[in-house]
Amino acid sequence: MADKTQLLNEIYDTSFAINDLTLYLDTHPDDTQALAEFHQLKSRRKTALSTFEQEYYPLTIDCLSDNKNGWTWGDTPAPWKGGMTNVEL
Amino acid sequence: MWNYEKRLQFPVNIKKKCPKTAQYIISQYGGPDGELSASMRYLSQRYSMPYNDVGGLLTDIGTEELAHLEMICAIVHQLTDNLTVEEAKTAGFDAYYIDHATGIWPQASGGIPFTANEFQSKGDAFADLVEDLAAEQKARATYENILRVIEDEEVRKPIIFLREREVVHFQRFGEAMERVKFRLDSKNYYFFNPEFDKQMMQKQ
Amino acid sequence: MMNNSSPCDSQELGMPKMPIQHWTNIYDLRTGLKSGTIFPDLNKPFHMGGVTVGR
Numbered sequence: 483m484a485d486k487t488q489l490l491n492e493i494y495d496t497s498f499a500i501n502d503l504t505l506y507l508d509t510h511p512d513d514t515q516a517l518a519e520f521h522q523l524k525s526r527r528k529t530a531l532s533t534f535e536q537e538y539y540p541l542t543i544d545c546l547s548d549n550k551n552g553w554t555w556g557d558t559p560a561p562w563k564g565g566m567t568n569v570e571l
Numbered sequence: 572m573w574n575y576e577k578r579l580q581f582p583v584n585i586k587k588k589c590p591k592t593a594q595y596i597i598s599q600y601g602g603p604d605g606e607l608s609a610s611m612r613y614l615s616q617r618y619s620m621p622y623n624d625v626g627g628l629l630t631d632i633g634t635e636e637l638a639h640l641e642m643i644c645a646i647v648h649q650l651t652d653n654l655t656v657e658e659a660k661t662a663g664f665d666a667y668y669i670d671h672a673t674g675i676w677p678q679a680s681g682g683i684p685f686t687a688n689e690f691q692s693k694g695d696a697f698a699d700l701v702e703d704l705a706a707e708q709k710a711r712a713t714y715e716n717i718l719r720v721i722e723d724e725e726v727r728k729p730i731i732f733l734r735e736r737e738v739v740h741f742q743r744f745g746e747a748m749e750r751v752k753f754r755l756d757s758k759n760y761y762f763f764n765p766e767f768d769k770q771m772m773q774k775q
Numbered sequence: 776m777m778n779n780s781s782p783c784d785s786q787e788l789g790m791p792k793m794p795i796q797h798w799t800n801i802y803d804l805r806t807g808l809k810s811g812t813i814f815p816d817l818n819k820p821f822h823m824g825g826v827t828v829g830r
Contacts, residue, residue, distance in 0.1 A: 495804035502813045508628040509746035515798050542576050558577040562645035569582045571809050718824035735811025738819050745793025760790050
């Protein structure tokens with residue numbers, strides 16, 4: 483079982499870097515170094531989200547796997563309730 | 572256009588209630604220079620922007636501002652969740668409580684409700700982008716006003732994050748403005764409005 | 776087609792200018808998230824406020 487805190491940290495870290503890189507690439511579409519960094523992070527994030535869904539709960543609607551029974555989308559605690567208390571910055 | 576992910580962009584975990592702080596913070600939800608104003612501004616301006624890259628940036632930053640208003644609401648909510656009656660009577664928060672209890676509603680710290688009057692979507696490429704540059708500066712200055720008066724580290728951390736995002740957005744809107752300039756004639760950028768005077772546009 | 780503006784307006788008067796950011800090494804991801812940007816060149820922290828001013 484992957485450590486929940488480690489997975490969440492990976493999701494938060496890679497996702498934010500992707501957000502910041504996205505805006506950079508919007509105004510620097512030809513920057514190959516930025517693009518390489520983006521794809522590397524995208525891959526890491528995808529893995530982390532998928533692992534998190536398998537072991538805990540889905541964070542995106544696309545993460546809902548076929549294996550689970552029933553509607554698991556409602557299992558996630560609302561993030562504004564401080565549900566992600568594992569992630570302390 | 573929107574799917575969502577069930578987490579905030581930056582985590583918000585506030586353990587100590589404070590309705591006074593909530594009154595300060597709520598301005599970055601429904602205030603003139605807050606995240607709702609920012610998101611509605613950029614998401615409104617994008618439609619008439621003829622350059623795909625700039626329209627794309629408006630959508631991307633507008634989307635990020637929606638994520639930010641969510642963080643602000645999370646902060647206000649956690650500062651006021653399970654408030655006692657005595658706490659609700661805190662000077663500054665009490666008037667809000669009368670109309671909203673601990674519901675979240677977009678208004679400025681001073682009580683002025685959010686209004687579309689607080690942003691413009693001019694349909695002119697330079698007017699809109701310069702408006703956006705000003706908006707990011709106003710938001711940054713507001714976060715700094717908040718940082719001067721807030722001591723709770725759990726509140727400061729997401730606010731420090733949000734303030735820095737405004738600096739980055741300012742840079743991106745400036746770069747977008749340069750990209751618009753690049754498509755026009757440097758002898759006179761105001762010769763026509765690329766958003767309206769379509770007959771003047773050359774093939775991009 | 777052009778109006779009577781100066782042919783040599785190389786200063787681009789009447790229009791603001793923004794320098795374009797160049798790519799540099801980015802922060803480690805956790806530092807980036809805490810700071811609010813992965814780009815060291817854009818990290819401009821505010822000095823005032825809180826218990827420890829000038830952090």
